[in-house]
Amino acid sequence: MPTFDYSAYDAKGKLVDGVVTADSERQARRQLKEKKLLASKLTEVSKSSSKSKSGGRTKVNDFDLSLVLQQQAILIQSGLPLEDAMRMTIEQAETDRQRRMVESWRSEIIEGRSFSDAMRRSPYRIPESVIAGVGVGEESGHLHTVLMRLAEDIETSAENRKTVSRAMVYPATLLGASMLVVSMMMVWVVPKITAIFISSNRELPTITKVIMAISDFVQEYGLMMLLLAILLGVTISWLLKDTVRRTQWHKFILNIPGLGRWTTMANVADWSRSLGVLLGNGVPALAALKISSSVVGNLHLRDKMEQVTESMRRGTSMQKALEENNVGSGFLIHMVGSGEASSELDKMLIRVSEYYSLRLANAVEVFLKLINPILIIFMGGIILSVVAAVMLPIMDMGNMV
Numbered sequence: 236m237p238t239f240d241y242s243a244y245d246a247k248g249k250l251v252d253g254v255v256t257a258d259s260e261r262q263a264r265r266q267l268k269e270k271k272l273l274a275s276k277l278t279e280v281s282k283s284s285s286k287s288k289s290g291g292r293t294k295v296n297d298f299d300l301s302l303v304l305q306q307q308a309i310l311i312q313s314g315l316p317l318e319d320a321m322r323m324t325i326e327q328a329e330t331d332r333q334r335r336m337v338e339s340w341r342s343e344i345i346e347g348r349s350f351s352d353a354m355r356r357s358p359y360r361i362p363e364s365v366i367a368g369v370g371v372g373e374e375s376g377h378l379h380t381v382l383m384r385l386a387e388d389i390e391t392s393a394e395n396r397k398t399v400s401r402a403m404v405y406p407a408t409l410l411g412a413s414m415l416v417v418s419m420m421m422v423w424v425v426p427k428i429t430a431i432f433i434s435s436n437r438e439l440p441t442i443t444k445v446i447m448a449i450s451d452f453v454q455e456y457g458l459m460m461l462l463l464a465i466l467l468g469v470t471i472s473w474l475l476k477d478t479v480r481r482t483q484w485h486k487f488i489l490n491i492p493g494l495g496r497w498t499t500m501a502n503v504a505d506w507s508r509s510l511g512v513l514l515g516n517g518v519p520a521l522a523a524l525k526i527s528s529s530v531v532g533n534l535h536l537r538d539k540m541e542q543v544t545e546s547m548r549r550g551t552s553m554q555k556a557l558e559e560n561n562v563g564s565g566f567l568i569h570m571v572g573s574g575e576a577s578s579e580l581d582k583m584l585i586r587v588s589e590y591y592s593l594r595l596a597n598a599v600e601v602f603l604k605l606i607n608p609i610l611i612i613f614m615g616g617i618i619l620s621v622v623a624a625v626m627l628p629i630m631d632m633g634n635m636v
Contacts, residue, residue, distance in 0.1 A: 239263045239279055240335060243272035250275065252331055293359050297393040299333050300361070301386045308382035317378075318344055335359075349373055364509050364526045365389070371516045381516050388512050392530065395501040395592055402497065402599040406606050413614040418453060420621055425450040432628045439628055446624035478534070486535040493602065497595055502531045503563050504591035506540060511584030521548060536562075553580070566590065 239260065242252050251272070257263035260277055267274050303324060310320035321341040328334035336359045343353035351370035354361045365385050372381030429447050432439055439447075475481045489495040509530045513523035524547060528540040539560045546556035554572040557563060567587055574583030 239277050241267060241272075241274055241278075242276040243267050243274045246271050253334065295336060295359050295361060296332070297389050299330065299336065300365070301389040301393075302329070303333055303337055304365075304382045304386040304389070308379045308386065311382070312379040317350060350378070362389075363529055364513060367518055367522065367526050368513060368516050371513075371518050375517055384512050384516070388508055391508060391588070391592060392505045395504050395595060396532070398595055398599050399494075399497050399501050402602055403494070405603060406610060409607075409610050410614070413610075413617070417614075417617055417621065418457065421446075421450040421453045422457065425621065425625070426454065428625050437628070437631070440624070440631075442620060443624040443628055446621055482534040482538065485533045489533065489535060497598060498533055499536065499563075500591045500595045500598075502533050502536045503567060504588045504595065505530050505532070506536075507567070507584045507591070508588035511581045511588065514584070515581035 239255050239257065240252070241255055241263070242250060245251055255263050255266055257266055260279070263277055264274050306324045306327075307317075307320055310323060311317060315323070318341060321337050321344070324337050325334050325341065328337065336357065339357045339359060340350070340353040343356050344350065348356065349370070350373055351366050354366045354369060368381050368385045369378070372378040375381075425446060429443070429450070432443065475484055488498055506527050510523055510527040513526060514520065518526070521544065524540075524544040528537055528544060531537040531540055539562050542560045543553070543556040543562060546559060547553055551559070552572075552575055554568055554575060557568050557571060570583045570587045571580065574580035577583075
């Protein structure tokens with residue numbers, strides 16, 4: 236049954252948005268009329284999502300997906316049928332995207348499909364690891380437990396990505412804002428003040444001459460440099476659309492001191508957690524490995540994980556496959572070996588994920604504590620140089636008087 240996005244006017248003339256499920260657009264308009272709503276715009280969800288860049292499917296925010304799965308888990312555990320649980324979630328949804336996503340699932344379930352099939356057919360792109368976990372949960376009769384574990388897995392993976400991003404975004408933002416302020420001073424403030432010094436025909440301090448030269452350069456070539464930087468960014472973005480180039484770039488990132496280690500820890504943590512959750516929910520090992528490889532964001536590491544899967548398909552143990560493909564540290568290999576020997580591989584993988592997540596958070600926290608004062612001192616030195624370049628000639632002129 237199709238799902239429609241609508242914009243409609245209520246009895247007070249207020250424009251409201253929402254979703255409605257109906258056999259046709261005509262029936263959808265009739266349902267809105269029964270609710271005393273006058274339809275202004277009505278679009279089928281699958282059609283409105285077809286313009287997205289993700290192969291015709293809309294990407295789902297990690298927070299929205301995690302929250303919706305948690306709500307479903309709680310409602311199902313309380314004894315509600317799946318369809319009723321979804322209907323209640325739709326009524327209480329915090330955002331329109333959450334409402335439309337659950338409504339698209341519910342419309343498929345009403346037609347007799349399973350929850351996992353509804354996710355797969357939805358116009359919203361759901362990770363394959365989530366779909367596989369939901370499918371196993373339906374077969375095992377423990378759907379609420381699986382949904383809660385999947386929601387926790389999504390939250391933790393998103394937090395790992397935010398941890399790495401925070402380590403890079405914060406220094407870049409601070410540095411960028413400071414450079415913007417200095418550039419504005421060089422373009423508008425310094426030239427007006429130094430014009431007075433030039434007209435006095437006095438010998439200027441060396442630091443003043445340097446700042447004046449930088450100011451002249453920024454005024455003359457600043458706009459050109461900005462345009463070149465934008466052009467360079469657009470060119471790099473276009474080049475990285477190619478999978479081969481992007482894989483090479485991701486390999487280069489892994490070799491950057493600090494950042495490469497954090498990226499490896501974040502990706503291995505995501506892979507270990509996803510694999511552990513899938514194995515714990517009863518997904519066959521090879522299928523779980525294939526799905527877990529897809530959650531690895533770094534393409535170079537993803538290739539290695541796929542090689543591990545291929546080695547295991549040929550009969551090699553996971554521990555040996557990880558060693559042969561040089562994936563992870565000795566800790567990962569040791570824990571996987573212990574898990575295989577004790578038949579508790581899923582639990583060991585979850586512990587590996589927790590270990591790497593904790594190490595990542597601690598490493599980034601230490602980095603931010605160190606880089607913050609260094610950046611402050613660096614930018615303070617630049618601003619102090621500009622102030623000194625302006626004040627020294629003024630003080631010298633005062634002494635001459």
